[in-house]
Every structure is written in C-alpha cells, then in structure tokens.
Amino acid sequence: MSETLLLSVVAPCRNERAHIDAFCDAVLAQVLPPGWAMEVLIADGESDDGTRERLLERCGQDVRxxxxxxPGRIVSTGLNACIARARGSVIARLDLHTRYAGDYLAQCLAALDRSGADNVGGPWVAEGEGPMGEAIAAAFQSRWVVGGARSRDVGFEGEVDSVYLGCWPRSSFERFGGFDDALVRNQDDEHNLRLRLAGGRIWQSARIRSSYRPRGSLRQLFAQQRQYGYWRPFVMRKHGQPGSLRQLVPALFVAALVLCVLLLPWTAKALASLLLAYGAYAAVASVLAARRGGSRLLPRLPLVIAAFHLGYGIGSWQGLWDLAWRGAPSPAFARLTR
Structure with missing residues (x-):
C-alpha cells in the first residue's frame, strides 16, 4: 500500500462491547475512491466489559x-495514540455512536481535495431513539437552542469555526500538533481553535453525511452538558478566548439567576422577569425545534432546552471555580459520561 494512498481511520472507545461489531462492519464497508486503501486504528481505553477481547477477535479476522x-482512557489520549501509529497521508476520526453514509470517507477525501482545507467534516446531525431521545435530537439540531452553530446546519458548505469529527491531511498534525491530553472534553473544539489561530482553514461539506445518537435521558444530557461546560474555561485559559461567544451565554444566564436569588427580596422583580423571559424563549424555541420531530415532542422540549443551558452554564462556573482555586481540573470531571 502506497503511503500517499493510505487513509488512516482513528476511533477511541471504552466499554463499547454492544457497539463495536456494528462499528467495525460499517467502517469496513466504506467504499473508497480507486487507488485508496484503509487502515482502522481503534484505541481501547482499558475496557472492562469485553470490548478489548472482541476487538482482538475482529483484528484477527481483518488485517485492516x-x-x-x-492507558489514558479518555478521547484525547486515544486519538493521539492512534495518530502516532497511523501510516496514512490522510487521517479521519470516527465515533462509535455515529452512523455513516457508505461514501462518508470518500466524500471526506473529495472535500479535502476541492477545498484545500486543513480539516474537513460534515454537519453534526442527531437522530434520537424514543420520545425523549427524539426531543433531545430536535433541540440539538435547533439553532435557537445551540446558538446558530454552522456545524448543525445540514445544508451548509463552506468555512466554519469547528466541524464534527474531522478529516485531516497528515501535514495538519505536523503543523498544528495533536489533541490536548489534559482535556477530557472539548479536545476537538480546542484543536480546531488552535488550528484557526495559526492560520488554518476548516471546511464543512453537506455531502459528508452521518447521524449521531445523542443521550437518551434528561439526566444523561445534563451530565454531558455539565462536563462540556466544565472544560470550557480550561480551553479559554490556554488560548485566552472562547471558541465562539455563544459558548459564554449559558454561564451568563446561570450567573444572573444565582445573583437574583442571592439578593432576594430586592431582586424579586428582576428574578421574575428573568424567569418569564426565559420561559417565553423556551416555549418559542420548543415550537421551532418541534418542526423537525413533530408536535408530540413539545411537552418534553422545554425541559430538554433547560437541561442543555443549565447543565452547560453550571459546568462552566464549576470549571472556573476549580481553575481559580485549584489551578487544575477536579478528578470528578476526569471520567467521560455516557
């Protein structure tokens, strides 16, 4: 296999025994352009549910x-371990909880070729399972919930500030470095921010199609968003700025709520106005988000939207507290949530 025509697929995992076979089958079924071959590197974070054993069996069945x-057990260390071993001239990241079009990798290669970008990917499309999962997916896809992120726009083609998963020429990692091993979450956002600050370009193509399975309960969603928010201040400390201003809004909302509560009864009217305004916003955002999944999602959407914003905002303040008083992240946030 010629190095210039070898694509390295990298995927971190931990305790994914229930999903590993479907993932391997899906990625091995990808149709590549003529002249391209593929290797698939799966980083196992010391799984204890049989994932490693099943992976070893699959590796014995297919040399790809x-x-x-x-041993780091988190996404960033797994990605870096795979990249260090990768032999391809192009490196594509995949996720075990995402379904991919049969030409996903071929479209990544095509987008790199026509855009000349340093990282390419497709829109981040969520497909939930069950009533609550579908409501979470509808909110996830709504610009009125996530702040108009281009990465959720299924029809957008062009430069973006961040992209789902990613596909890079090897030269991008040589130029911008790998993922930050200190970050349990937001390692992809940090890498994209670092790439852009150094003059790199990120490109989103609507032809790169995949669908992501989001969390299926409010508890899981809140825990996930709190962890995303928690690691945001550590990214900001590293670069002196957020990836985008919309990432600060949940923290400001939570701060306003807490301040009004602490200053009661003098702020009773302000608190009532704030809650009324957010309630009206959540109602309108729910109606707009329900256009994707149907009106049956409406009863759940206000709670889903609140879980998105409060989880992220509370997590951001917890991260800021630990950054200011501990100077380091808490071990409690060092484990991925699912």
Whole structure:
C-alpha cells in the first residue's frame, strides 16, 4: 500500500462491547475512491466489559483493523495514540455512536481535495431513539437552542469555526500538533481553535453525511452538558478566548439567576422577569425545534432546552471555580459520561 494512498481511520472507545461489531462492519464497508486503501486504528481505553477481547477477535479476522492501547482512557489520549501509529497521508476520526453514509470517507477525501482545507467534516446531525431521545435530537439540531452553530446546519458548505469529527491531511498534525491530553472534553473544539489561530482553514461539506445518537435521558444530557461546560474555561485559559461567544451565554444566564436569588427580596422583580423571559424563549424555541420531530415532542422540549443551558452554564462556573482555586481540573470531571 502506497503511503500517499493510505487513509488512516482513528476511533477511541471504552466499554463499547454492544457497539463495536456494528462499528467495525460499517467502517469496513466504506467504499473508497480507486487507488485508496484503509487502515482502522481503534484505541481501547482499558475496557472492562469485553470490548478489548472482541476487538482482538475482529483484528484477527481483518488485517485492516488494529487495536491501539489507550492507558489514558479518555478521547484525547486515544486519538493521539492512534495518530502516532497511523501510516496514512490522510487521517479521519470516527465515533462509535455515529452512523455513516457508505461514501462518508470518500466524500471526506473529495472535500479535502476541492477545498484545500486543513480539516474537513460534515454537519453534526442527531437522530434520537424514543420520545425523549427524539426531543433531545430536535433541540440539538435547533439553532435557537445551540446558538446558530454552522456545524448543525445540514445544508451548509463552506468555512466554519469547528466541524464534527474531522478529516485531516497528515501535514495538519505536523503543523498544528495533536489533541490536548489534559482535556477530557472539548479536545476537538480546542484543536480546531488552535488550528484557526495559526492560520488554518476548516471546511464543512453537506455531502459528508452521518447521524449521531445523542443521550437518551434528561439526566444523561445534563451530565454531558455539565462536563462540556466544565472544560470550557480550561480551553479559554490556554488560548485566552472562547471558541465562539455563544459558548459564554449559558454561564451568563446561570450567573444572573444565582445573583437574583442571592439578593432576594430586592431582586424579586428582576428574578421574575428573568424567569418569564426565559420561559417565553423556551416555549418559542420548543415550537421551532418541534418542526423537525413533530408536535408530540413539545411537552418534553422545554425541559430538554433547560437541561442543555443549565447543565452547560453550571459546568462552566464549576470549571472556573476549580481553575481559580485549584489551578487544575477536579478528578470528578476526569471520567467521560455516557
């Protein structure tokens, strides 16, 4: 296999026994352009549910699959371990909880070729399972919930500030470095921010199609968003700025709520106005989000939207507290939530 025509697929995982076979089958079924070959590097974060054993079996059945040890157990260390071992001139990241069009990797290669960008990817499309999962997916896809992020726009083609998953020429990692091993979450956002600050370009193509399975309960969603928010201040400390201003809005909302509560009864009217305004916003945003999944999602959407914003905002303040008083992240946030 010529190095210039080898695509390295990298994927971190931990305790994914229920999903590993479907993932391997899907990625091995990808149709590549003529002249391209593929290697698939899966970093196992010391799984204890049988994932590693099943991976070893699959690797013995197909030489394109390889298991990469990930003693760090988190996404960033797993990605870096795979990238260090990768031999391809192009490196594409995949996720075990995402479904991919049969030409997903071929379209990534095509987008790199026509855009000349340093990182390419498709829109981040969520497809939930069950009533609550569908409501979470509808909110996830709504610009009125996530702040108009281009990465959720299924029809957009052009430059963006961040992209789902990613596909890079090897030269991008040589130029911008790998993922930050200190970040449990937001390692992809940080890498994209670092890439842009150094003059790199990120390109989104609507032809790169995939669908992501989001969390299926309010508890899981809140925990996920709190963890995303928690790691945001550590990214800001590193670069002196957020990836985008919309990432600060949930923290400001939570701060306003807490301040009004602490200053009661003098702020009773302000608190009532704030809650009324947010309630009206959540109602309108729910109606707009329900256009994707139907009116049956409406009863759940206000709670889903609140879980998105309060989880992220509370997590951001917890991260800021630990950054200011501990100077380091808390071990409680060092474990991925699912």
């Amino acid at each position: 699959l390889a298991l990469v040890p990930n």
